[in-house]
Amino acid sequence: MTDEAGPVDGVPGRSAAPDLRASDRERDQVVEILQVAAGDGRITAEELDERLDAALSSRTVGELARLTADLPSDGMPPQAAELIRIDQRFGDVSRAGRWLVPRRMEIRLMFCEAKLDFTAAVITHNTLDVDLNLRVGGNLLLVTRPGIVVDTDGLERGSGEIKIRPAEPESPTILRVRLAGESRGGDITARPPRRSFTEVVSRRKQRTDG
Template sequence: MEIRLMFGEAKLDFTHAVTIHRTLHVDVDLRIGGNLTLVTRPGIVVDTDDLERGSGDIKIRPASGPDTATLLRVQLTGRSRGGDIVARPPRREFSEWLRRTARSSGR
């Protein structure tokens, strides 16, 4: 998969993804204002070790603990020259937030 962004945003939502392969290679070219968000679930790991970074923020929040088996590794390669990358679990729905409950993993 290739993603090229400048002054735009893209969101890849893996919360309901059916995976056939163990690794997804994503070649990115993010420039000023090009922001990439990856929404993950337990078992999906985002790897940015091979990403060349000039500026911009990279924030990876794991969706699960260290003992969870890896179902899919999303490997980001390429360059980030001013764009931000965020990997995070899904946000809670408003009713879950009010009750202070975590999102169920079965959704």
């Protein structure tokens, strides 16, 4: 990291006023940049922890800027793609890890499964519109996390099952996935991630002790 302050939120003049007090929004932007950088392998887990602590305790724009001075995108969060297309026949396809959720997706599947895992995904807006065309053997799996709502009201279904686990009512919505198009033989499943054996045992023990 360098000692030179750079722009944090793209507002002209920020770099000229490093002693300006930082806002919560600016801290949140830097936290997101750091998390994405760690997911891309640009900084280590130890560096991430160190910089996150510094970001949350930073008082000025200059302090925040130093934390991202050696990272790309000029201190701005990554921009989501407008559209991602997946056209797959045979063989499975997935989006997992710290992938950047686009604004729209077009998914065409036959004799394969597409998995969209949102548990560690980078979400920069509150809706994802998915245009589906599921044929025989074309299945879609959505792995959700608290705050993700899946809406199938715009979907035409001929055959195949739709299993949508209800969102947790106490969690504020961070992303609404709106499925539209048609399913003519494929299954659609939306569920939280599977718990490991250790997590299952721990959860049962907590219920017993409670």
